[in-house]
Amino acid sequence: MKPVYEIAVVHGDGIGPEVCAAAVQVVKAALGPGSPLHFSEYPAGAEHFLKTGQSFPEPTFQACREADAILHGAGGLPGVIHPDGTEAGLDFTLRLRFELDLYANIRPVRLFEGVPSPLSGVKAGDIDYIILRENSEGLYAARGSGALLRGEVAVDTLVQTRSGIERIARKAFELARQSGGAPRDGVRRVTCCDKANVLRSYAFFRSVFDEVAKDYPDIATEHALVDAMAMYLVVKPGHFNVIVSENMFGDILSDLAAATVGGMGMAPSAEIGAANGFFQAAHGSAPDIAGKGIANPYGTILSAASMLDWLGHKHGDERLNQAAARIRRVTEDCLANGLLSTDLKGRASTSEITRSVCDRLTAGRD
Known part of the structure; x- marks a missing residue:
């Protein structure tokens, strides 16, 4: 049966x-x-x-x-x-x-034929990448457990674990292996998006990502700070293949990315x-x-x-x-x-x- x-x-x-x-x-x-x-x-x-x-x-x-x-x-x-x-x-x-x-x-970002993009000179096939958002840790893991003290101080904790970072990084490399590479150059590439220059939690995310990357020598790797990434998704979207990030950053960037391929309905x-x-x-x-x-x-x-x-x-x-x-x-x-x-x-x-x-x-x- x-x-x-x-x-x-x-x-x-x-x-x-x-x-x-x-x-x-x-x-x-x-x-x-x-x-x-x-x-x-x-x-x-x-x-x-x-x-x-x-x-x-x-x-x-x-x-x-x-x-x-x-x-x-x-x-x-x-x-x-x-x-x-x-x-x-x-x-x-x-x-x-x-x-x-x-x-x-897993959030695919693809510009389809017939769908207008607000980006000048961008056509179908020029944007085709994945934003892979770690979904179980990060800042959003603090929902319901943060503290509000005396109506004066609010605290939420950003949580990153080695095992959580390792598995999302491996998922990113596996997705890249299954892909046809970035539209601009055909390179299978994983971009680690973080804020490692400011916060230890993101520096840790980057260091674990780099350790995992050694197991995937066939996949190109790079790093991008999240503020710069917000610009890159607009000025050079064809460069990207798979982008991996912490929970909140992935949430924000995927909405920006959606706007470049027709909006949230796509x-x-x-x-x-x-x-x-x-x-x-x-x-x-x-x-x-x-x-x-x-x-x-x-x-x-x-x-x-x-x-x-x-x-x-x-x-x-x-x-x-x-x-x-x-x-x-x-x-x-x-x-x-x-x-x-x-x-x-x-x-x-x-x-x-x-x-x-x-x-x-x-x-x-x-």
Whole structure:
């Protein structure tokens, strides 16, 4: 009997239900009848918090932990916060990262044909790299454990461990080995992004990275300070292949990078650990456009393709890898043919994009 993969679907807030539903439809179209995926929906997020006082119910967490993969729409709403001022909608994402040890946040940055970039003279193929964000340590590991003293002093601790740095560095080199290299020169390269000139924690990150690099003599290495990197991603994006960084730096840089390839609607992400995988677009819930039918689903669709790839490689199931490749090809064709959402200066609605992608996938199976 063919295996069945259980996918925990959490739609979330704002445009989350719209883009998540689009991704599910696309995956079903890619796999067709007899799909080995079973989708089950669970509640979490800011809207659920407003209704029940719980942002991440325990049954949802248990279902996510036991699922073969997790697909998420988006989380968070303005003003929906806990007494300490932190966002209730972020509980879902952050708890999964830390409790399921989803240490590798993989954020591909690629400029597709047909998608306008704000960078002058940059065309499709000129930007194609990965930002690999360490997802379980860094400054964000202090969430919920920092101190606020007498309303005068606030302290959060940045945490870096040797084992955490080693495994994310190794993941960066493995991703580089699997890649075609940087667009500008074809060199397989890993760039370590830090602030080693100021803080010991980042100097430690760099020193451990350099130790790991010795095991990968076939991959070029370099260092970049995070402030300089913010400039480099704008002035020479074609130079980069894989960039690895601490949690917060990776978070910030990946949003800047997304802006160079069409915006947050074109920003897929995969968050993976030894046992679990969590997939969502890197954008927020965009409540200002929720329900208008104009949300860009491409980021979540591409995240779902990453989910299929991860499952396929993990379980040796080529059906899933082939479906992921078809989704990417069809997405590329749709964008190149001008099927653009409003954030990409187009006019296509969420449903029009979803229907076109699904129709092309179905036709490709016949």
